[in-house]
Amino acid sequence: MAGIYIHVPFCKSKCTYCDFASYPKEIGKADLYFACLYKEIKAKAESLKNYEFDSVYIGGGTPSFVEPKYIFGAIKQLRNFYKITETAEITIEINPGTLTEEKLKIYKSLGVNRFSVGLQSADDRQLSALNRIHTAADFLAAAKLLKDENFSADILIGLENQTEEDVKKSIDLATDSGASHISCYALKPEEGTPIFGKYLNGDLPSEDETADLYDFAVDYLAKKGFVRYEISNFAKDGKVSRHNLNYWNRGEYIGFGVSASSFIGNRRFTNTEKIDEYTACILRDKSPEIFGEVIEGDEAEFEYIMLKLRTSDGFEFSDFKDRFGSDFRQKYAEKIKEVLPFIDIDDRRLRIKPERLYVQSEIVIRFMD
Amino acid sequence: MAEKIKENIRNFCIIAHIDHGKSTLADRLMELTGQVAERDMEEQLLDSMDLERERGITIKLTPVRMAYKAKNGKDYVFNLIDTPGHVDFTYEVSRSLAACEGAILIVDATQGIEAQTLANCYLALDNNLEIVPVINKIDLASANPDETAKEIEDVIGLDGSSAPRISAKNGINIDQVLEKIVEDVPPPKGDDDAPLKALIFDSYYDNFKGVICFVRIMDGTVMPGMKIKTFKGDKQFDVTEVGTFNPQLIPKKSLSSGEVGYIAASIKSIEDIKVGDTITEALRPAKEPLAGYKSVQPVVFSGIYPLDGSKYNDLKEALLKLKLNDASLTFEPDNSTALGFGFRCGFLGLLHMEIIQERIEREFDIDIITTAPSVSYKVHKTDGSVVTVDNPSRFPDVSSIDYCEEPIIEANIFTPPDYVGAIMDLCQEKRGVFTDMTYLDAKRVKLNYKLPLNEIIFDFFDGLKSRTRGYASFDYELKGYEKSELVKLDMMLNGEICDALSLIVHKDKAYPRGRALAERLKDVIPRQLFEVPIQAAVGGKVIARETVKAMRKDVLAKCYGGDITRKRKLLEKQKEGKKKMRQLGSVEVPSEAFMSILKIDSDN
Numbered sequence: 026m027a028g029i030y031i032h033v034p035f036c037k038s039k040c041t042y043c044d045f046a047s048y049p050k051e052i053g054k055a056d057l058y059f060a061c062l063y064k065e066i067k068a069k070a071e072s073l074k075n076y077e078f079d080s081v082y083i084g085g086g087t088p089s090f091v092e093p094k095y096i097f098g099a100i101k102q103l104r105n106f107y108k109i110t111e112t113a114e115i116t117i118e119i120n121p122g123t124l125t126e127e128k129l130k131i132y133k134s135l136g137v138n139r140f141s142v143g144l145q146s147a148d149d150r151q152l153s154a155l156n157r158i159h160t161a162a163d164f165l166a167a168a169k170l171l172k173d174e175n176f177s178a179d180i181l182i183g184l185e186n187q188t189e190e191d192v193k194k195s196i197d198l199a200t201d202s203g204a205s206h207i208s209c210y211a212l213k214p215e216e217g218t219p220i221f222g223k224y225l226n227g228d229l230p231s232e233d234e235t236a237d238l239y240d241f242a243v244d245y246l247a248k249k250g251f252v253r254y255e256i257s258n259f260a261k262d263g264k265v266s267r268h269n270l271n272y273w274n275r276g277e278y279i280g281f282g283v284s285a286s287s288f289i290g291n292r293r294f295t296n297t298e299k300i301d302e303y304t305a306c307i308l309r310d311k312s313p314e315i316f317g318e319v320i321e322g323d324e325a326e327f328e329y330i331m332l333k334l335r336t337s338d339g340f341e342f343s344d345f346k347d348r349f350g351s352d353f354r355q356k357y358a359e360k361i362k363e364v365l366p367f368i369d370i371d372d373r374r375l376r377i378k379p380e381r382l383y384v385q386s387e388i389v390i391r392f393m394d
Numbered sequence: 395m396a397e398k399i400k401e402n403i404r405n406f407c408i409i410a411h412i413d414h415g416k417s418t419l420a421d422r423l424m425e426l427t428g429q430v431a432e433r434d435m436e437e438q439l440l441d442s443m444d445l446e447r448e449r450g451i452t453i454k455l456t457p458v459r460m461a462y463k464a465k466n467g468k469d470y471v472f473n474l475i476d477t478p479g480h481v482d483f484t485y486e487v488s489r490s491l492a493a494c495e496g497a498i499l500i501v502d503a504t505q506g507i508e509a510q511t512l513a514n515c516y517l518a519l520d521n522n523l524e525i526v527p528v529i530n531k532i533d534l535a536s537a538n539p540d541e542t543a544k545e546i547e548d549v550i551g552l553d554g555s556s557a558p559r560i561s562a563k564n565g566i567n568i569d570q571v572l573e574k575i576v577e578d579v580p581p582p583k584g585d586d587d588a589p590l591k592a593l594i595f596d597s598y599y600d601n602f603k604g605v606i607c608f609v610r611i612m613d614g615t616v617m618p619g620m621k622i623k624t625f626k627g628d629k630q631f632d633v634t635e636v637g638t639f640n641p642q643l644i645p646k647k648s649l650s651s652g653e654v655g656y657i658a659a660s661i662k663s664i665e666d667i668k669v670g671d672t673i674t675e676a677l678r679p680a681k682e683p684l685a686g687y688k689s690v691q692p693v694v695f696s697g698i699y700p701l702d703g704s705k706y707n708d709l710k711e712a713l714l715k716l717k718l719n720d721a722s723l724t725f726e727p728d729n730s731t732a733l734g735f736g737f738r739c740g741f742l743g744l745l746h747m748e749i750i751q752e753r754i755e756r757e758f759d760i761d762i763i764t765t766a767p768s769v770s771y772k773v774h775k776t777d778g779s780v781v782t783v784d785n786p787s788r789f790p791d792v793s794s795i796d797y798c799e800e801p802i803i804e805a806n807i808f809t810p811p812d813y814v815g816a817i818m819d820l821c822q823e824k825r826g827v828f829t830d831m832t833y834l835d836a837k838r839v840k841l842n843y844k845l846p847l848n849e850i851i852f853d854f855f856d857g858l859k860s861r862t863r864g865y866a867s868f869d870y871e872l873k874g875y876e877k878s879e880l881v882k883l884d885m886m887l888n889g890e891i892c893d894a895l896s897l898i899v900h901k902d903k904a905y906p907r908g909r910a911l912a913e914r915l916k917d918v919i920p921r922q923l924f925e926v927p928i929q930a931a932v933g934g935k936v937i938a939r940e941t942v943k944a945m946r947k948d949v950l951a952k953c954y955g956g957d958i959t960r961k962r963k964l965l966e967k968q969k970e971g972k973k974k975m976r977q978l979g980s981v982e983v984p985s986e987a988f989m990s991i992l993k994i995d996s997d998n
Contacts, residue, residue, distance in 0.1 A: 232946055385948075388923070390969045
C-alpha cells in the first residue's frame with residue numbers, strides 16, 4: 026500500500042519558525058495553482074495505475090485556509106484517477122483559526138476522516154509571539170466542531186520562556202478536548218526564519234532546557250494514556266497516523282504540488298518549491314521535478330535503518346532480510362557493538378532505547394559509511 | 395687569470411623593520427627602472443606568496459634584476475635580493491647578505507630605528523656590507539626626518555645627513571636612492587675565468603625544470619651544457635638553463651662572476667641541493683667552497699599530523715619541498731596514539747611555525763593537526779645519563795629523573811617609558827628574571843630580562859603588544875640551559891591519557907594551566923552520547939576536572955511532504971563533521987582541541 030501527499034502552499038500569515046513552502050501573499054494564484062495541481066494528479070495517473078493507496082494527506086501551508094472548493098476538487102480528482110481504498114486514512118491539516126462548520130461538512134463529505142490541528146501552545150502570548158493567527162479559545166472552538174472526529178494536535182516545545190507548566194497546559198488543552206493523537210515537536214530554528222534571530226540572541230531555551238521540557242511532555246503524555254510510537258508522535262487507543270508511519274516504514278508515496286516529495290519504486294524525487302515555476306512547468310506539460318535520485322544498495326539500507334529507528338518498535342531482522350536479502354546482525358556486527366549501550370536488541374528485532382530516542386541522529390549515523 | 399671589478403653591477407638587499415616600507419620601496423625601484431610598467435603593477439611584487447601579502451611580511455627571498463642608466467650616463471645592472479624582517483628569519487637575512495655588497499637600510503621617519511632593524515644592520519656590517527640609509531615615510535604628518543637622521547648617526551654610527559628622504563608610497567625622491575646605490579654600493583669583484591664558485595642562497599622546486607637554484611656567482615662563468623656539482627653532494631648535473639630574475643625567470647646565455655641569477659640542471663631530488671652550499675664545475679672544481687652559512691638550531695617544536703591519515707606521504711613530500719628553501723626547518727617521523735603517524739618538526743620560532751603550517755595547508759592543500767609547541771629540555775636521569783626531550787610524550791618517568799634543565803633566553807625589550815611597569819608584570823608572570831634597564835633617550839627604554847623559552851613560545855608577544863598598545867618591540871637570544879622544576883602535565887579524556895595534549899610545564903604552572911586547559915577542552919569537545927570526564931593530571935594525580943555532559947537532543951524536526959532526502963543529507967553532513975574528528979578511545983575530539991593549549995593563556 027502507498028500514500029498520497031498533496032501540498033497547499035497558502036496560509037494567512039507566516040509563523041516565525043516556518044521554513045516550509047508557504048506563501049501568504051500568493052493566495053491570488055490559488056485558481057491557477059489548483060488547476061495545475063489537478064492536471065499533475067491526472068498526468069501521473071497512468072504510471073501509477075497499478076498502485077493502491079490507503080492514505081491521503083493534505084498538508085501545507087494551511088489547507089483549511091483556502092476555499093473548500095479547492096480541496097473538494099483535489100480529492101475528487103484523486104478518486105477519479107487513483108485507487109483509493111475504502112478504508113483509506115484521509116487527513117487534512119487544520120489551523121484552528123480557519124475551521125468552520127461549513128468547511129468541516131465539505132471535508133467529511135469527501136471522506137476526510139482525520140484532522141491534524143496546529144495548536145502549538147495553549148498560551149495566547151506565546152501564540153502571538155509565534156505569529157500564529159489563532160488563540161487557545163479558537164482551538165477549543167475547533168475541537169468542539171471536531172469532537173466526534175479522529176483528530177490530532179501539534180504542540181511545540183522549546184518556546185521562549187516556556188515552562189513545564191506551559192507544556193502541561195498545552196497537553197491538557199489538546200487531550201481534554203478530545204485529541205487522540207499528539208505530535209510534539211521541539212522547535213528547530215532554521216536559518217532564514219525570524220525565530221533564528223531569537224535563537225542567535227540566546228532567547229530560546231538551551232538544548233538541556235528543551236530536553237528537560239520534552240522529557241516532561243513524554244512522561245505527562247504517558248500518564249494520560251498516550252503511547253509514544255515515534256520520536257515525536259503519541260497516540261491513544263491505537264490512533265496512530267498511518268500516513269506518517271508509511272514514511273517511517275520506507276513505504277512508497279506520491280506527492281503532488283509545490284515542494285512535494287515522492288518515493289516510487291526505488292526513486293525519490295521532489296517538486297520545485299516555487300509556485301510560478303511549478304505552474305509554468307505543468308502548463309507546458311513539463312515535469313515540475315527539481316531533484317531526483319535512485320536509492321539502492323547500502324544507501325537504501327541506511328534509509329531503512331534511519332527511518333525505522335524513529336519508531337518505538339524499531340525493526341525486525343526478518344523484515345530487513347526480506348527487503349535487502351542480508352542478515353542485519355552479521356553485516357552490521359561492528360556497528361551494533363558501537364551503539365550497544367543505546368539500543369535494545371534481541372534475536373528478533375532492534376530498537377533504540379526509549380530514553381535515547383531523542384539522540385536518534387547521533388546513533389543512526391554510526392550505521393552510515 | 396685575475397680578479398676584475400665588475401664596474402656596472404650592484405648587488406644589494408634592503409633591511410627594514412616590518413611595515414617600514416621595504417616591499418613598497420622595492421616596487422618603486424622596479425617601476426623606475428622600467429622593470430614593470432606601472433599599469434601592470436600589483437602591489438608589492440616581490441611578496442609572491444599570498445601569505446606574504448596578507449600578513450605584510452616577507453618570508454622568501456625573491457631576487458630581481460634591474461637595468462639603470464645613471465646620471466653619469468653609464469648603464470648599470472642592479473640585483474636586489476629581498477630579505478625577511480622578522481626575528482625568526484635572521485638566518486634567511488644572513489643568507490641574502492652573503493650574496494650582496496651593499497644594503498639599503500630603511501628607517502621609518504615616524505618611528506625611528508627598531509630593535510630588529512638594528513640587529514639586521516649589525517649583521518650586515520659583520521658581513522662587510524656597505525650600508526645606505528634611507529629615511530622613509532616623509533609624507534606622513536608625524537614624520538620627523540631630522541630626528542631620524544640624528545638617530546641613524548647616534549645609534550648606528552652612519553652619516554644620516556646625506557640619507558635620501560623619501561616616500562616609497564608616493565614615489566618621492568626614489569631617484570636619489572638609485573643614485574646612492576651607484577655611488578655607495580661597491581661593485582662586485584670576481585674572476586670570470588677561474589673555476590666556478592656559485593653560492594646557493596635559495597632554491598625551489600619547479601615541476602618542469604626540476605630544482606631551481608638561486609645563486610650569486612663569486613668566480614667563474616656558468617652556461618647551459620656545463621657539468622656541475624655541489625661540494626656537499628657527489629652527484630653531477632648538466633646545466634640546462636641559466637638566467638636572471640625579472641622577477642620571473644628570464645633565460646640568458648651565461649652568468650659570470652658578480653652576477654645574481656638562477657641555474658636549472660634537471661635536478662630531480664630536492665635533497666640534492668642545500669642552501670648555503672657552493673656549486674662548482676664537475677670537470678674543473680674550485681679548490682674550496684665558499685664560507686656558506688652557519689647552521690641554525692630550531693628552538694620550537696611541534697607535531698604535525700595529517701588530518702586524513704592516508705595523506706602521510708603527501709605531508710612528507712610537502713615538508714621536503716619546504717625544507718628545500720628553508721634549511722632551518724627540521725622534521726622527523728613521529729607517531730602518537732591519538733593522532734597516528736606524522737612528524738615532529740623544529741622551527742626557528744612561533745611565527746616560523748605558523749608560516750610553515752599555513753604553507754602546508756595552502757600550497758600543498760593538506761589539512762593538518764598541529765600539537766602545542768614545545769621547546770627542547772634536558773633531562774638528567776638518576777643513572778647519570780642526559781636525554782634531550784622536545785616531545786612531552788617522551789618525557790621520562792618521574793622516578794627516573796634526577797633534575798631537568800630548560801632553555802633560557804635573554805630578551806631585549808624596547809619600549810616607551812610609560813609601559814615599563816606593565817612589561818615588568820608580564821615578565822614576572824612568565825617567570826622572568828630582571829637583568830637590566832637602560833634609557834636610550836628620553837622616550838625609549840631598553841629592558842633586559844632572562845626568561846624561560848617555554849614561557850614565551852605561547853603568547854608572550856601578544857601579551858607584550860596588548861599591554862603596550864603595540865609600542866614595545868622585542869628581540870631575543872638563546873642563553874643556554876638552566877635547572878628547572880619541570881613536570882609533565884597530562885590530559886585525560888574519559889580516563890585515558892591523550893598523548894597529543896600533554897605538556898611539559900614548570901611545576902608552579904601545572905595547576906593553573908591544567909585547570910585552564912580542562913576548561914578550554916570542555917568548550918571545544920562537542921557533547922557525545924555519554925558523559926566525558928576531562929582531567930588534568932601530574933604524575934598520575936588529578937589536579938583539575940571538567941565534564942562534557944551527555945548529548946540530550948539532536949533529533950531532526952518534522953518532515954513535511956515526506957522529504958526523506960533532505961533528512962538523509964543532514965545526517966550525511968553530521969557524519970562528515972565526525973570524520974574531521976579524531977577518535978580517542980571512545981571520545982571524538984575535534985582538531986581544534988589540539989591547538990587549544992595555545993590559547994589558554996590569552997584568556998586568563
